[in-house]
Amino acid sequence: MRVRVLLFGPYAVAANAGHIDVDVPDNANASGVLRSISMGFPALAAMVAGARLAVNHSFALDDDAVRAGDELALIGMVSGG
Amino acid sequence: MSTLPRIVIVDGPVPEDFAFGAAAASESDEVGAELVFDGIVRRMEADRPLRALSYEVYSPMAERAIEELARAMIAKHTLASLDVVHSRGLVPVGERSMRVVVRAAHRGESLAATGEFIDRLKKDVPIWKLPVWG
Numbered sequence: 001m002r003v004r005v006l007l008f009g010p011y012a013v014a015a016n017a018g019h020i021d022v023d024v025p026d027n028a029n030a031s032g033v034l035r036s037i038s039m040g041f042p043a044l045a046a047m048v049a050g051a052r053l054a055v056n057h058s059f060a061l062d063d064d065a066v067r068a069g070d071e072l073a074l075i076g077m078v079s080g081g
Numbered sequence: 082m083s084t085l086p087r088i089v090i091v092d093g094p095v096p097e098d099f100a101f102g103a104a105a106a107s108e109s110d111e112v113g114a115e116l117v118f119d120g121i122v123r124r125m126e127a128d129r130p131l132r133a134l135s136y137e138v139y140s141p142m143a144e145r146a147i148e149e150l151a152r153a154m155i156a157k158h159t160l161a162s163l164d165v166v167h168s169r170g171l172v173p174v175g176e177r178s179m180r181v182v183v184r185a186a187h188r189g190e191s192l193a194a195t196g197e198f199i200d201r202l203k204k205d206v207p208i209w210k211l212p213v214w215g
Contacts, residue, residue: 008137009209054207057142073139073207080136080143080167080208081120081179081199 001026003033003066006073007044011051014043030060033072044074051076083159086151088144089166094176095119101164101182112161112184116191118199120179122172130215131174138169139207146206150198158194160185167208178210 006019024036030053038048053060054073066072087101104112122134151163161184168178181198185191202208 006139008139008207009211012137013211054139054142057145073142075139075207078205078207079203079210080138080206081203 001028001068003028003068003070003072005033005037005053006071008073009076009079011044011047011074011076014047015041016043020044024066028066029062030055030064030066031062033066034074037074047076048074083155084162086148086155086162087164088147088151089164090138090140090144090169091166092170093168094172095166095168095178095180097177099166099177099180101166104162104184111186113186114184114188114191116181116183116185116188116195118179118181118183118195119177120199121177122174124174126212129212131212132215133171133173133213134178134210135171135213136168136178137209137211138167143167143207147202150201150205154183154194154198158185158190158197160190160194163194163198171213174215 002021002023004019004021007015012018022036024033038045052075054075055070084105154163164182166180172178183191183195
């Protein structure tokens, strides 16, 4: 399946886009999505190591399932305040 | 007795006179310390002059994360309240990007809670700032 992953801050700058569309297996989990981003998007590969995936506005655990229609976001180093 | 945290996101700088409104009467009776922390955009970043910072907020996750963090601080430090306003978009140098208001019975709890809250906000809340160089 293809999932859309939202990008913010330096991640959006590196990819020059506010989102990316990522092909993942139908039974993908959060760590699998991160792995697919790392392999499929060279501009983000070096930054994915320190990032977390949010699924429907909550940080996901590595084994959490990802389903079509979920809102995914790559949450890297944040810098509010 | 504590009150629910008030979380506000504003477009642009936080106004100097921004206020969350009056505290509940039951809270005021217990409060002996009120700490107001303002985050201000510095002129220099990594030895380069800035014109502004541009804040990007992932809503509604950011608001939810701030609220969960505020609730955790209220419980851990026995606060009367913890309220937050944070900017989204462009904040010029010298303007406020965040205000945290903490009320507690004593200064110790308010000081500890404010420091921990900001440290954790900068680690766990999906808000990013990008430099706009001068």
